[in-house]
Amino acid sequence: AISWPRLEARLAELAxxxxxxDGGCSRLALTDADxxxxxxxxxxxRELGLRVDVDGIGNVVGTWPADATEAPVLTGxxxxxxxxxxxxxGNLGVLAGLEAVETIITSGLELARPVAVAFFTGEEGSRFxxxxxxxxxxxxxxxxxxxxxxxxxxxxxxxxxLERIGYVGPLPCPARPPAAFVELHIEQGPVLEAEGDTxxxxxxxxxxxWQEVTVTGQSNHAGTTPMDHRHDxxxxxxxxxxxxxxxxxxxxxxxxxxxxxxELHPNLVNVVPARATFTVDLRHTDDxxxxxxxxxxxxxxxxxxxxxxxxxxxxxxARFAPVEFDAGMVDRVERTARARGHSVRxxxxxxxxxxxxLARVCPTAMVFTPSVDGISHNPDEHTLPADLEAGAGxxxxxxxxxxxx
Amino acid sequence: AISWPRLEARLAELAxxxxxxDGGCSRLALTDADxxxxxxxxxxxRELGLRVDVDGIGNVVGTWPADATEAPVLTGxxxxxxxxxxxxxGNLGVLAGLEAVETIITSGLELARPVAVAFFTGEEGSRFxxxxxxxxxxxxxxxxxxxxxxxxxxxxxxxxxLERIGYVGPLPCPARPPAAFVELHIEQGPVLEAEGDTxxxxxxxxxxxWQEVTVTGQSNHAGTTPMDHRHDxxxxxxxxxxxxxxxxxxxxxxxxxxxxxxELHPNLVNVVPARATFTVDLRHTDDxxxxxxxxxxxxxxxxxxxxxxxxxxxxxxARFAPVEFDAGMVDRVERTARARGHSVRxxxxxxxxxxxxLARVCPTAMVFTPSVDGISHNPDEHTLPADLEAGAGxxxxxxxxxxxx
Ligand SMILES: NC(=O)NCCC(=O)O
Ligand SMILES: NC(=O)NCCC(=O)O
Numbered sequence: 001a002i003s004w005p006r007l008e009a010r011l012a013e014l015a016x017x018x019x020x021x022d023g024g025c026s027r028l029a030l031t032d033a034d035x036x037x038x039x040x041x042x043x044x045x046r047e048l049g050l051r052v053d054v055d056g057i058g059n060v061v062g063t064w065p066a067d068a069t070e071a072p073v074l075t076g077x078x079x080x081x082x083x084x085x086x087x088x089x090g091n092l093g094v095l096a097g098l099e100a101v102e103t104i105i106t107s108g109l110e111l112a113r114p115v116a117v118a119f120f121t122g123e124e125g126s127r128f129x130x131x132x133x134x135x136x137x138x139x140x141x142x143x144x145x146x147x148x149x150x151x152x153x154x155x156x157x158x159x160x161x162l163e164r165i166g167y168v169g170p171l172p173c174p175a176r177p178p179a180a181f182v183e184l185h186i187e188q189g190p191v192l193e194a195e196g197d198t199x200x201x202x203x204x205x206x207x208x209x210w211q212e213v214t215v216t217g218q219s220n221h222a223g224t225t226p227m228d229h230r231h232d233x234x235x236x237x238x239x240x241x242x243x244x245x246x247x248x249x250x251x252x253x254x255x256x257x258x259x260x261x262x263e264l265h266p267n268l269v270n271v272v273p274a275r276a277t278f279t280v281d282l283r284h285t286d287d288x289x290x291x292x293x294x295x296x297x298x299x300x301x302x303x304x305x306x307x308x309x310x311x312x313x314x315x316x317x318a319r320f321a322p323v324e325f326d327a328g329m330v331d332r333v334e335r336t337a338r339a340r341g342h343s344v345r346x347x348x349x350x351x352x353x354x355x356x357x358l359a360r361v362c363p364t365a366m367v368f369t370p371s372v373d374g375i376s377h378n379p380d381e382h383t384l385p386a387d388l389e390a391g392a393g394x395x396x397x398x399x400x401x402x403x404x405x
Numbered sequence: 406a407i408s409w410p411r412l413e414a415r416l417a418e419l420a421x422x423x424x425x426x427d428g429g430c431s432r433l434a435l436t437d438a439d440x441x442x443x444x445x446x447x448x449x450x451r452e453l454g455l456r457v458d459v460d461g462i463g464n465v466v467g468t469w470p471a472d473a474t475e476a477p478v479l480t481g482x483x484x485x486x487x488x489x490x491x492x493x494x495g496n497l498g499v500l501a502g503l504e505a506v507e508t509i510i511t512s513g514l515e516l517a518r519p520v521a522v523a524f525f526t527g528e529e530g531s532r533f534x535x536x537x538x539x540x541x542x543x544x545x546x547x548x549x550x551x552x553x554x555x556x557x558x559x560x561x562x563x564x565x566x567l568e569r570i571g572y573v574g575p576l577p578c579p580a581r582p583p584a585a586f587v588e589l590h591i592e593q594g595p596v597l598e599a600e601g602d603t604x605x606x607x608x609x610x611x612x613x614x615w616q617e618v619t620v621t622g623q624s625n626h627a628g629t630t631p632m633d634h635r636h637d638x639x640x641x642x643x644x645x646x647x648x649x650x651x652x653x654x655x656x657x658x659x660x661x662x663x664x665x666x667x668e669l670h671p672n673l674v675n676v677v678p679a680r681a682t683f684t685v686d687l688r689h690t691d692d693x694x695x696x697x698x699x700x701x702x703x704x705x706x707x708x709x710x711x712x713x714x715x716x717x718x719x720x721x722x723a724r725f726a727p728v729e730f731d732a733g734m735v736d737r738v739e740r741t742a743r744a745r746g747h748s749v750r751x752x753x754x755x756x757x758x759x760x761x762x763l764a765r766v767c768p769t770a771m772v773f774t775p776s777v778d779g780i781s782h783n784p785d786e787h788t789l790p791a792d793l794e795a796g797a798g799x800x801x802x803x804x805x806x807x808x809x810x
Contacts, residue, residue: 189629224594224755241643350629
């Protein structure tokens with residue numbers, strides 16, 4: 001069985017890089033902190049004797065045995081975080097994967113095929129879109145050249161940042177598909193805790209639609225400009241943020257809608273702004289429902305643009321249809337968790353995950369562990385040690401099955 | 406009479422400092438650009454033989470004759486701009502004042518009292534609040550020590566910035582009141598142009614209320630957090646921005662309401678924010694109406710905070726009751742402009758002005774010139790040369806009357 005103390009110690013050591021002092025972690029993709037995190041995990045992979053391969057978009061795969069040529073059973077996740085992230089989102093899947101591989105190696109288990117653990121570049125999508133950036137390139141869903149030209153919210157270019165942190169590798173993209181992929185992740189939502197279940201057997205991932213909306217009006221004086229003379233992008237942005245909240249409330253679960261980023265220009269107290277830029281994150285398990293939400297938003301944006309006398313441009317940052325995981329793999333996760341004595345819930349994922357990209361090229365599944373109070377993308381993100389250990393144990397068993405059968 | 410070519414050349418030369426390349430000007434208060442603008446205007450004052458005095462908050466007064474001890478007739482305005490400003494807001498009043506003083510000097514006119522031209526620190530209020538910062542300190546409305554400790558939106562401290570640009574002077578604050586004050590300014594609104602009038606005889610300034618609102622909620626995952634689990638400060642900020650727009654629309658003119666500055670934290674596409682900070686600018690000519698708007702806003706903010714489960718803190722950045730200018734001074738502006746053959750309109754000011762602070766300590770008036778399309782705080786801010794010249798001529802005549810009578 002896995003060594004929980006070793007996994008716990010590694011989780012803590014990795015969390016020290018980008019430590020925000022409030023229990024949280026800030027390692028935005030391809031920043032110096034991300035580099036430091038990568039270097040640490042790579043050093044652990046090397047200590048273990050894995051062959052470490054890096055591809056053209058900075059995805060890192062550690063394979064055992066080091067001279068393996070066959071397609072491996074792959075596990076892993078990501079180690080980038082949002083600016084105000086926690087310590088388990090992504091990191092758990094990578095380090096529990098590493099722990100599982102280490103346990104397989106040291107137990108001297110006879111393998112039918114290689115095992116490998118990966119961390120993928122820029123899964124969070126918050127510095128550069130789309131989310132699941134590295135795994136999307138890995139499976140051929142985004143051409144490498146286009147990916148390298150992507151511009152981050154801070155103006156940096158992905159290709160330059162990869163060079164800068166020294167994570168451009170020779171492995172080609174798209175990669176040769178693994179034999180199977182299984183990812184352990186915290187749920188990041190309230191369901192498992194509320195239902196009193198320890199393990200989620202993830203059936204798939206809901207559809208994701210990210211748009212960046214730019215509203216251009218006319219800057220003017222806040223004191224002298226009568227209300228009916230205004231072409232105010234900040235008002236239009238606010239009205240659209242209220243609209244998507246109402247849209248989600250009216251549609252009911254599982255529809256969610258979020259305006260998480262807003263920038264005004266020139267952003268001064270006494271200036272009706274010239275421009276507002278904001279993002280809209282819409283998600284639904286049903287693609288038709290998601291498309292209906294996108295269309296309702298577009299119609300409302302166009303109508304408001306006309307009445308306010310502003311222009312509205314919408315740019316897609318990410319658009320992923322709902323994904324269903326391989327039925328046999330989901331059953332395997334459920335069966336394995338039950339065999340360990342855990343209460344298990346089959347459930348869709350609210351968050352996007354690298355597994356949804358891998359599902360395009362190989363049988364894929366995910367294991368969820370509960371999130372205390374359903375909080376994530378927050379320094380208070382937390383999962384109880386017993387639940388982390390339970391998840392890592394299920395991941396280990398599933399990997400062993402896939403690698404030995 | 407004044408030299409319009411000389412005034413026009415100086416307006417152009419000053420506008421080159423902070424030139425934004427699109428016809429606009431960016432000289433936020435106490436930045437390097439502001440220092441350069443100050444140095445240029447001071448050099449012109451010195452060339453003219455004025456005595457240049459600087460006070461503890463960086464207000465600059467050029468007096469003629471240089472050895473004058475009596476209270477002068479004062480004119481002037483400000484040379485700081487918003488980040489996306491035009492070239493006339495404030496600058497016109499300073500340079501037309503300088504032109505008027507120069508014309509008085511070179512014409513050898515016999516004066517009954519000294520004349521002086523001033524530029525006041527940080528009138529725009531967009532880098533640090535309140536607006537009319539320097540003139541407020543000048544008249545004793547804000548203690549110097551408190552003023553020096555004020556923190557700008559970029560985190561800089563006023564006292565440090567004044568030291569840095571070398572504009573801490575020995576003149577005490579509050580200053581000895583001048584004999585009278587008259588300020589020329591562009592209207593910055595649409596009224597004079599719409600009514601076909603050349604000169605505004607400004608009767609006073611409407612009340613100004615600036616608040617900074619901080620909404621604190623709980624950051625969480627945009628994909629996994631059900632709508633009814635959210636404590637979303639961005640939603641509350643948006644709902645309040647829509648509320649003040651509706652409030653102003655329902656109240657009707659002259660109520661105006663603006664949300665010009667918004668900042669989210671962490672400001673990422675897939676994170677329900679932890680915090681939103683935004684400003685609300687409310688103005689009305691009637692103080693009771695302004696107070697009613699403030700109260701309606703506070704009530705709505707508190708109600709929304711309760712239903713969303715967030716906290717809302719409101720901090721006043723500026724609160725100035727409506728101001729009425731000296732009746733005799735307003736009549737004088739109107740009479741003088743008519744004597745020059747201009748069509749004149751008596752009108753309140755929508756924007757705040759240094760004159761409203763000087764009005765606390767001496768007879769004060771303002772002269773307005775039209776703004777093309779009513780646009781200001783915008784690089785396209787424009788006033789026709791003939792109107793600029795007309796305004797400068799009226800200012801000159803009024804100054805001569807006040808200095809010789
Ligand atoms: N797991 C996770 O937080 N992924 C980030 C992409 C998303 O926003 O769903
Ligand atoms: N004149 C002018 O633009 N003053 C700035 C202060 C205000 O917002 O009214």
